[in-house]
Amino acid sequence: EAVLPLPAATRIFTISNQKGGVGKTTTAVNLAAALARSGARVLVIDLDPQGNASTALGVDHRSEQQSVYEVLVQDLPLAAVVRPTTEHERLDCVPATIHLAGAEIELVSLVAREQRLRRALDTHLAQMTDPYHYVFIDCPPSLGLLTINAFVAAREVLIPIQCEYYALEGLSQLLSNIELIEKHLNPVLKLSTILLTMYDSRTNLAQQVAQEVRDHFPTQTLSTIIPRSVRVSEAPSYGQSVISYDYSSTGSLSYREAAGEIARRGARQSQENN
Numbered sequence: 001e002a003v004l005p006l007p008a009a010t011r012i013f014t015i016s017n018q019k020g021g022v023g024k025t026t027t028a029v030n031l032a033a034a035l036a037r038s039g040a041r042v043l044v045i046d047l048d049p050q051g052n053a054s055t056a057l058g059v060d061h062r063s064e065q066q067s068v069y070e071v072l073v074q075d076l077p078l079a080a081v082v083r084p085t086t087e088h089e090r091l092d093c094v095p096a097t098i099h100l101a102g103a104e105i106e107l108v109s110l111v112a113r114e115q116r117l118r119r120a121l122d123t124h125l126a127q128m129t130d131p132y133h134y135v136f137i138d139c140p141p142s143l144g145l146l147t148i149n150a151f152v153a154a155r156e157v158l159i160p161i162q163c164e165y166y167a168l169e170g171l172s173q174l175l176s177n178i179e180l181i182e183k184h185l186n187p188v189l190k191l192s193t194i195l196l197t198m199y200d201s202r203t204n205l206a207q208q209v210a211q212e213v214r215d216h217f218p219t220q221t222l223s224t225i226i227p228r229s230v231r232v233s234e235a236p237s238y239g240q241s242v243i244s245y246d247y248s249s250t251g252s253l254s255y256r257e258a259a260g261e262i263a264r265r266g267a268r269q270s271q272e273n274n
């Protein structure tokens with residue numbers, strides 16, 4: 001396994017796109033697994049009531065389990081709901097349960113309703129002897145209070161874009177929401193990374209979408225493109241990343257490459273800033 005540079009401070013990503021089925025969860029889980037294998041300590045926070053990231057990492061998220069819901073709504077410390085994964089010893093997960101579906105409404109009347117995840121996460125990181133190198137927050141397909149909590153807790157936004165029809169539709173709304181958050185709630189938030197997913201090189205459309213995204217976001221778009229691959233879609237039902245499910249598959253290879261790019265870009269940027 002290639003060893004990648006580790007960030008000096010925790011890099012916190014929110015994986016956002018208000019569209020469903022674009023590869024948010026797949027990206028969160030597989031990048032996290034790739035980075036853990038390359039030497040990083042990684043946390044995935046599942047913020048989608050569906051709990052797909054929890055499932056993909058083999059973490060119990062039945063409704064009687066405590067989850068990120070209790071953290072957001074009942075002020076339970078994050079440490080109380082961090083679970084190890086069978087995927088990798090350096091990869092932990094905060095599961096979501098179906099109760100989270102109600103949190104969108106319950107949060108409305110709570111104080112500091114947009115900051116609750118941030119406070120819990122920052123407190124946890126500050127208390128850890130060896131804090132995580134990476135945190136990935138897997139968002140639900142909406143722009144409600146759960147996603148806002150993720151934007152406020154994160155420092156970087158990663159947008160997965162599916163190389164298909166209407167890929168760019170809704171993107172301007174997402175971008176203006178990120179700008180609003182930056183202005184009012186989280187000045188350090190930046191769109192650092194765009195990942196093209198589910199690419200089918202046989203279609204002209206996929207190539208056009210990829211080119212269009214690169215034209216709009218030349219610095220943010222990773223060179224690596226995730227191909228459409230059956231192995232990627234099979235892995236979650238075994239509670240595994242595609243990397244442990246089928247190490248030498250194209251999906252595994254491309255997620256490992258994307259993780260490498262993210263790690264090396266971060267290292268380059270922190271050098272430039274010093």
Ligand code: ADP
Pocket residue numbers: 019020021022023024025026027052141197198199226227228229230232233234236251
């Ligand atoms: P989201 O979290 O944005 O809703 P998912 O990550 O759950 O999207 O992906 C939607 C569906 O597409 C899932 O069934 C997933 O397994 C599948 N999928 C994601 N990425 C790929 C890929 N590269 N190749 C094939 N299937 C994929």
Ligand code: MG
Pocket residue numbers: 024025026048052139
């Ligand atoms: Mg998802």
